[in-house]
Amino acid sequence: MDRNQAEQRIVKLRELLEEYGYHYYVLDQPLVSDAEYDQLLQELISLEGEFPELMSEDSPSVRVGGIPLPHFVKVEHEVPMLSLGNAFNDDDLRDFDRRIRQGIEGEPSYSCELKIDGLAISLRYENGRFVRGATRGDGTTGEDITQNLKTIGSIPLRLKEAVDIEVRGEAFMPKRSFEALNQAKEQAGEEKFANPRNAAAGSLRQLDPKIAAKRNLDIFLYGIGLLKGKTLDSHHEGLAYLRTLGFKVNEESQYCENIDEVIEYIHSWLEKRTALPYEIDGIVIKLDSLSQQKALGFTAKSPRWAIAYKFPAEEVVTKLIGIELTVGRTGAITPTALLEPVIVAGTTVKRASLHNEDLIREKDIKIGDSVVIKKAGDIIPEVVNVLPKLRTGIEQEFNMPTHCPECESELVRLEGEVALRCINPKCPAQIREGLIHFVSRNAMNIDGLGEKVIAQLFSHQLIEDVADIYKLEREELLKLERMGEKSVDNLLEAIEATKENSLERLLFGLGIRFVGAKAAKTLAAHFETMEALQKASFEELTDVHEIGDKMADSIVSYFDSEEVSELINELRELGVNLTYKGAKPTNAQEAIDSAFAGKTIVLTGKLEKLSRNEAAEQIEALGGKVTGSVSKNTDIVIAGVDAGSKLAKAKKLEITVWDEDQLIEELGKRG
Structure with missing residues (x-):
């Protein structure tokens, strides 16, 4: 076959496969047998292999999966993919309807859709061709998973119109595919997926698209993010338009004239949902009129015109x-x-x-x-x-033990508490759990030292207290199961690096009762050194803002222990930092005089000269309070690059907005 003949045949095969695929995956109306479809696909793959210059990015052959990716690239959503507020009963739905009526002119009507339990994704088309697919991520930034999404048969690679459009949908794994996947994993001795949602997310985040191609994923499209050159009036009109373009839209969606019809629709699905071939966890209700949606707008986290009804727990x-x-x-x-x-x-x-x-x-x-x-x-x-x-009469009463199941020390119930407690400080279980806490993310954050590794080290008597972590030797670790040279070297490097942590991490990691991460930061910033904190009296502790009597009493009791003093001296000798390294004003007057004193600050967008944590620490050191959401109580919004809905809300509320240079300038005044 010469090149011209091959080109003609390739064009014909693509047309046939696109038509057959659309009827099979989208309409659920197969036109040919699976064997016939597979035969045509193999012929196409063979011809494209023989004439690679005729290969196309929207060829049906890409659905078998391409070469593995080195990593996922971050993607900024041009229109944020916001989450939805929740409703749990009829009263919540009527409250939602009442809020809608207060914010619009005219009567509201609604569009209801099944809330598919999967992974929210965005699909971008240019001139009708699929160019990019991404996860929702944090709503502003997701991951580019285009190659994996191309393996889903119900996602069209080329639309029926040459439009520029970005659409949103939910990728999911049908129940039958999930059962088959877990059965295969069980036979292979691998850990099974917990549920179809996790399986779908795990499949789409595979770096090898060929793995995703074998997982038999599906998708329903539920909305339009951006559309150029065409105006729509309602959400249900938008769903109909998606169907005409070749997208798969859930047939169970329904237009409702009023909130009573919405509630009736929801009640009808409370029992029917288990019969569906895919998992759903609720119903999404959207104000149908797009002009009314625009009038209502958004909060910082979600649209005001939509809500998700969550089914009662099964x-x-x-x-x-x-x-x-x-x-x-x-x-x-x-x-x-x-x-x-x-x-x-x-x-x-x-x-x-x-x-x-x-x-x-x-x-x-x-x-x-x-x-x-x-x-x-x-x-x-x-x-x-x-x-x-x-009951049959053979049931047995359960009695809580009088002694610890780990160390057999007598259990006590402290005044005002419901829990029985082992108060033996040498109890192996408490020591093991304390070690796990010490290395956790909010404490010393030792990478590679998780629960299983801690349990392994503890059972081999390589660690008995937190100081022992800093005494681990390479030769001892290499003797352990699943401890290769590279993993041991990485672990020891990670342990060594945490010696430089600021005092608050160590303080939280020690597990002093009632002292959480925030209190540890407050104490470290106030006393600055471990030695000063050890010497602090009950009165000195309660003088610190947000440190109450109960916590102060616990801290004094903890540091009164001779064993604790020995542990801290040992950590000092091992080179673990015992001082606060965070931002702190040179004197109290400086904080009082700063532009941040007593102010509520919100950081939004990407800062280029400071990290978010650095900026927050310095602002708080100068008397400011950093929060995550904009409200009428916000005093200043600091907007970095690509600031989104928080900046828009700040302008609407006429809140003072600074850029990063203004922030740097003000911080510079305080050294």
């Missing part, structure tokens, strides 16, 4: 086959229900929280009971209640 019945006890960092004993595995909200649940002994007594929970399980907020499994009518 409840299922299973057997409670045992109760496991764990000892926390502070010695609290926590009971956990061990369950016969059951699917709740799309994931397999084997354990559920029981919180404390009082809850077990209050709910009359016995081992062997049939219990009702739900996910609190669809995340954390919990036992709702027992079903005593299903």
